[in-house]
Amino acid sequence: MLIRDATSGDWPAIWAFLRPIVAAGETFTWDRDVSEERARAMWLLEPPGRTVVAVDADETVLGTAKMNPNHMGPASHISSASFMVHPGHAGRGVGRALGEHALGWARAEGYRAMQFNAVVETNTRAVRLWRSLGFEVLATLPEGFDHPVEGYVGLHIMYRPL
């Protein structure tokens, strides 16, 4: 698996799994019917943000991550990141590899911490992964997320110093 900068040529492959993940409404705080144009603008970031893809030896896109400052000005030393793994390639360590990559990027860019603003508490796989990468749940917004099956569930703010 290789992690490299995403190019506009990667967008169709990203959109193919990003769209159903967002439409399912179980893990992302995005409008479930987001347009492709808006999704692309929100996912493919310009500096100081960065977007990468994890690809197989045959250039199949397995997953993607975007990284960016979480705050501005006097709090711009806090980074953030978002991740999506192609459901057909789950369980292969793609999320972990992307998470480690994002932490490395943030360190290299001089950030002092990484903060996730909205990790759905029922997304236990993600919560477990981020904990194993050194993140802690700093707070949970009670009933912060309206899950299509579970109803209102908590929304974690997760954090780790770098």
Next chain:
Amino acid sequence: MLIRDATSGDWPAIWAFLRPIVAAGETFTWDRDVSEERARAMWLLEPPGRTVVAVDADETVLGTAKMNPNHMGPASHISSASFMVHPGHAGRGVGRALGEHALGWARAEGYRAMQFNAVVETNTRAVRLWRSLGFEVLATLPEGFDHPVEGYVGLHIMYRPL
């Protein structure tokens, strides 16, 4: 004191105190040298956001607030708001009146909670005001804010259900 929707005609009066407040770098997570164009775009919101001013009987702008969704999609029932009071009119209850107005707006719009993402812990006046309006500190990002005098200080995430 009257609180009403901000118009483009109010911008020069807002910018007159917003600019030095942001430039001081003690309370806002904005770039301290923000351009007027960008500041205006970030402060004067379109629906679903809203921006108001608190004015005196003679239409002097005493303070301003902007209100907006804090998250999107399945978390779009959480609102946020930001406030600036003209330093020359501090101590007259302008911040409190704007805070109460924002809470009323959020309730009327059907939001279920209000979340502030970045309240500087040394901004004790603001922290005390929000506590008195029913907000609690849900978490503090350690060293989340680089204060020009105090150095790295905590950044509170404050929250109240509606």
